[in-house]
Amino acid sequence: MKVDCLVRGRVVSPLKPLTLGQKAEVLRIEDGCVAIVGERIMDVGEWQTLKTLDAPTVLDFSGCVVTPGLIDPHTHALFAGNRSHELLLKLQGLGYKEIAKRGGGIRSTVKATRQASFEELVHTTLKRVHAFSKSGVTTVEIKTGYALNVEGEITLLQALKEVEKKSKVRVLKTLLSAHAIPEEYEGRAWDYVKHVVLKTIDYACLNSLAQFVDVFCEPGYFDTQQAKTILEYALSKGLKAKMHADEFEDSGGAKLAAELSLVSADHLESASSEGLSEMARRGVCAVVLPFTFHCSMLPPQKISKYAGLCVALGTDYNPNCTMDSLTSAMNYAVYEMGMQPIEALCAVTVNAARALALEDVGVLKSGYRADLAVFDVEDEVELVTRGGNSPLLFSMCNGRVVCPS
Numbered sequence: 508m509k510v511d512c513l514v515r516g517r518v519v520s521p522l523k524p525l526t527l528g529q530k531a532e533v534l535r536i537e538d539g540c541v542a543i544v545g546e547r548i549m550d551v552g553e554w555q556t557l558k559t560l561d562a563p564t565v566l567d568f569s570g571c572v573v574t575p576g577l578i579d580p581h582t583h584a585l586f587a588g589n590r591s592h593e594l595l596l597k598l599q600g601l602g603y604k605e606i607a608k609r610g611g612g613i614r615s616t617v618k619a620t621r622q623a624s625f626e627e628l629v630h631t632t633l634k635r636v637h638a639f640s641k642s643g644v645t646t647v648e649i650k651t652g653y654a655l656n657v658e659g660e661i662t663l664l665q666a667l668k669e670v671e672k673k674s675k676v677r678v679l680k681t682l683l684s685a686h687a688i689p690e691e692y693e694g695r696a697w698d699y700v701k702h703v704v705l706k707t708i709d710y711a712c713l714n715s716l717a718q719f720v721d722v723f724c725e726p727g728y729f730d731t732q733q734a735k736t737i738l739e740y741a742l743s744k745g746l747k748a749k750m751h752a753d754e755f756e757d758s759g760g761a762k763l764a765a766e767l768s769l770v771s772a773d774h775l776e777s778a779s780s781e782g783l784s785e786m787a788r789r790g791v792c793a794v795v796l797p798f799t800f801h802c803s804m805l806p807p808q809k810i811s812k813y814a815g816l817c818v819a820l821g822t823d824y825n826p827n828c829t830m831d832s833l834t835s836a837m838n839y840a841v842y843e844m845g846m847q848p849i850e851a852l853c854a855v856t857v858n859a860a861r862a863l864a865l866e867d868v869g870v871l872k873s874g875y876r877a878d879l880a881v882f883d884v885e886d887e888v889e890l891v892t893r894g895g896n897s898p899l900l901f902s903m904c905n906g907r908v909v910c911p912s
């Protein structure tokens with residue numbers, strides 16, 4: 508039988524979404540092989556069996572680990588400007604709100620993004636996507652949310668479409684026009700919802716420019732009533748929905764995510780145990796973002812807070828947190844938050860696929876998309892210890908080579 512490509516290596520692939528606290532179901536084949544036809548995996552098994560297949564390309568990574576391509580389910584990688592100097596203010600002990608008062612924070616990114624050209628936005632975002640791929644990422648979610656007016660958010664959606672077209676990895680597009688309230692709508696959140704957020708949802712839906720709608724649900728941003736209005740509107744239009752919930756304080760975001768059966772609720776640092784239990788009951792994924800603590804200089808939380816939930820890990824890449832390595836996020840989740848290495852691997856593969864409602868990625872399995880990553884390590888434990896420069900040797904998305912590029 509003829510196939511396009513055989514990838515030989517030590518197969519380590521989660522098989523099912525993992526509920527934190529339960530035992531992971533993982534396929535391990537010491538001398539394994541993934542057989543690929545076109546964009547799909549045809550078979551996964553022993554090298555001794557599959558080597559008889561007729562393949563023009565055989566990639567021999569014996570002794571190295573082959574995993575599903577990694578999935579980053581939460582980034583804000585589409586923006587202009589540079590806020591690295593805010594680190595010096597953080598080192599002086601200034602918080603998020605004080606930095607914003609001095610002209611920094613999200614509003615400075617909004618200003619730079621509104622002024623940037625379409626080409627600049629596409630170019631810088633593609634560069635960031637390329638950086639993500641260096642740690643084995645083959646799927647990345649990217650949000651809008653730094654233009655905060657109808658015209659600007661539409662431009663960002665169109666830029667995302669262009670990034671998706673030009674990128675070697677899979678890009679999922681999220682409309683986050685409800686990221687913050689811009690200066691011109693200060694104190695008029697409902698007006699902003701009506702005149703900007705709902706209109707951008709209409710546009711995204713009509714032009715198929717986003718898979719998801721997201722809301723930053725926090726006091727001072729969008730309250731739960733506003734979030735509910737926005738998310739229900741998105742769902743009624745056939746879009747999928749997720750939300751930034753309970754990051755700064757418990758304002759009922761997790762409960763709302765459960766009530767609306769969203770695909771995921773993200774952040775959740777301050778979520779109540781009741782809210783998290785509701786999410787677990789309704790099958791809402793928890794997207795945990797370890798770099799958010801790190802870049803805000805806050806002490807890390809324990810991952811055990813999320814026991815009982817399907818937990819995914821993301822980088823939360825944004826102008827205030829330019830950490831682009833998902834394997835480093837795994838490293839941080841294990842060393843600082845107490846996650847097990849196998850839980851971290853599930854969190855960036857099969858669980859992250861669920862957090863993005865993707866049904867045929869995140870697992871090395873016959874019929875699934877041919878997305879894989881090969882690392883020069885012995886197993887997922889060593890992968891987690893190598894948090895800095897990624898030991899990535901090779902990666903593939905939809906049967907096409909991503910790294911080396």
Ligand SMILES: [Zn+2]
Pocket residue numbers: 581582583751823
């Ligand atoms: Zn975020």
